[in-house]
Amino acid sequence: MNDHKLLLLANKAWAEQLRDERPDYFARQAEEQKPNFLWIGCSDSRVAPDQITNSPPGVMSIHRNVANLVYEEDRNFMAVLQTAIERTKVRHIILCGHYGCGGVQQGWKQEGRGAIGEWVSGVHDVYVEHREEVDALPEGQRLNRMVELNVRDQLVRLARMDLIQSTFAAGHELMLHGWVYDLRDGILKPLMMIDAQTRLDTVERPQPVLV
Ligand SMILES: [Zn+2]
Incomplete structure (x- = not known):
């Protein structure tokens, strides 16, 4: 069949x-739908957000793209974000990367061509920002640290967006979470959290969870 x-x-x-x-x-x-979560994750077929969190339909809105990147110029993403904040009023946004991410690898090494090369160029910006730390690691640990640093930088970029800042300023309950998923044991690892009290100019790099 x-x-x-x-x-x-x-x-x-x-x-x-x-x-x-x-x-x-x-x-x-x-x-009606009343999801409590917006999930921003990678398109990788193995990282199925509702299955790995055992969430039935209706619990989370889901936006996925290669390497879980957030760009303010991405109208698709911004429309999903606006809907989640203004209409369904989610209380948590989870931005989740995963170890061994092929999109992060392509962006970091500038391996992609055409549409994918253009899309993952944001990952190379992450590498440029944290080059010293990444290059100092043994070869076999670099990709997974890039995955963690990419989650951190995308989460901070998300937090800086006007839509998020105005939601924080209005006193609405909203938390942004940076997580990483490990394909090898199926476990989600929380890396960091940002809320209305977080000073974005002082957000530290997360401790390496797994490299
Ligand atoms: Zn991926």
């Missing part, structure tokens, strides 16, 4: 099972 048909069959089985267990489930889902 074709692989894509398996997906449709699996979907049918999933919906039927849920309907059996909770007959009002889909009627309630259709009413």
